[in-house]
Amino acid sequence: MAAEVGAGPSPIGRMTTPEGIADPYPVFDELRAERPVCRDDAYGVWVCTSHAAVQQVLSDPTVSSRRSEAYWDADRLPAEVRATARAVYAALGQRMLMQDPPEHTATRKVMGAAFGKRAVALLRPRIEALVDELLAPYAAGGSIDVVADLAVPLSIRTIAEVLGVPPDDVGRIGAWAEDFATTKDVRPGEPDREAAAVRGVEALLAYLGELVGRRRAGPPRDDVLQLVVDAADATGPREDARLAANLAGLLVGGHDTTTGLVSAGLLSLMRFPGELAVLQDDPGLVVPAIEELLRFESPAQWILRTTTRAMDLEGSEIGPGQLVGLFLGAANRDPAVFAQPARLDVRRRPTQHFAFGRGRHLCVGAPLARLEAELVLSALVTRYRRLEPAGPAPVWRPNFAQRGLARLEIRLSGR
Ligand code: HEM
DSSP states (O other): OOOOTTOSSOHHHHHTSHHHHHOOHHHHHHHHHHOSEEEETTTTEEEEOSHHHHHHHHTOTTOBOOOHHHHOOGGGSOHHHHHHHHHHHHHHTTSGGGOOTTHHHHHHHHHHHHTSHHHHHTTHHHHHHHHHHHHGGGTTOEEEEIIIIIIHHHHHHHHHHHHTOOGGGGGGHHHHHHHHHHHTSOOTTOHHHHHHHHHHHHHHHHHHHHHHHHHHHSOOOSSHHHHHHHHHHHTSSOOHHHHHHHHHHHHHHHHHHHHHHHHHHHHHHHHOHHHHHHHHHOGGGHHHHHHHHHHHSOSBOEEEEEOSSOEEETTEEEOTTOEEEEEHHHHTTOTTTSSSTTSOOTTOOOTTOOTTOOGGGOOTTHHHHHHHHHHHHHHHHHHOSEEEEOSSOOEEOSOSSBOOEEEOEEEEEOO
């Protein structure tokens, strides 16, 4: 039987209230049990919350990743920002993330090599040194905001270094990343929030354009920026808007979600102290445990696709040209696939989680994200005997699409 179309309050609206952001799981569980594929008229999106539906969409080669035109609408913004918004959204729509083959294939090949396991393994000593530097003030223990003092500087400085962003410019990335994340989280009726974010992304794209220009004008260097610029320049006419947008995707994709993994992952371990103790007793389990932390609190909560033909999804008939939202955090807690999904179990091997997506757009930065998480979590569980919540209650970022904390105070003690 087809799910009721657009019936009841907006499902995404329920997920994006402050309560929904702090704990979206009751809404996910209800939708998955009652209407695993349903329509959200306010957003113009089909909402998929079951593992089976997400799997079906991600493995269907006819489903397109192009969605910018359908999702973003500059006309809903104040007149003075519309032209900027059109240009920004057109550029963001050219990222590899929103391309299908054959356009996607060539860029993916370059990025896949730049961020592949082998290339990333070479970064290990540098990231270790960064973790040491960030934890040095806490050598004797103390309270740390793991977001501001650890996860954010670790992920921003790592990806900035990899991309060849000069150290003096690193301080500007955080605010741009926030604006970029907001463009993924725009909600109906928030034109001012969206307009401010568009201006921030415009500045980010302009900055990256300058960075590319400076690189072309200067001597070549042995880094990812050079690789990406050379590959783009070799493929034909210069498409600098696309290049800047892809770099923005790497810079922000490389920072935001990794911060979410480290911060939400640590909060999960605080909430399940028995599981934290398992890692402290056997730090060798940190690497596999990261997969469970990704499953349990997925940093990318939803991704979008567009149908190109009619599809039957869990009994719902979806026509061509429809936006389909894949709620990864909901699929990752589907009891049909994961036993006792609301329980964190660091010994679980959740190989079927979707935290990095699946298929041709599987996260290109997954090896880097896993390495950063490994090094920071290993340092924490081996260097401190006790990690406990401290200070004010944890605060979630006010962004549903990018799950993670805005602040998380932890007391570190006992070597
Ligand atoms: C825990 C950290 C991360 C999570 C949870 C995550 C999540 C994801 C997901 C779900 C996708 C698939 C999107 C889709 O299919 O529509 C994706 C793609 C992507 N991610 Fe990540 N990501 C993380 C870290 C990173 C890092 C560190 C980088 C950069 C180095 C990065 C860059 C990208 C890029 C460029 C794509 C697009 C790939 C393509 O279109 O082929 N991500 N990521």
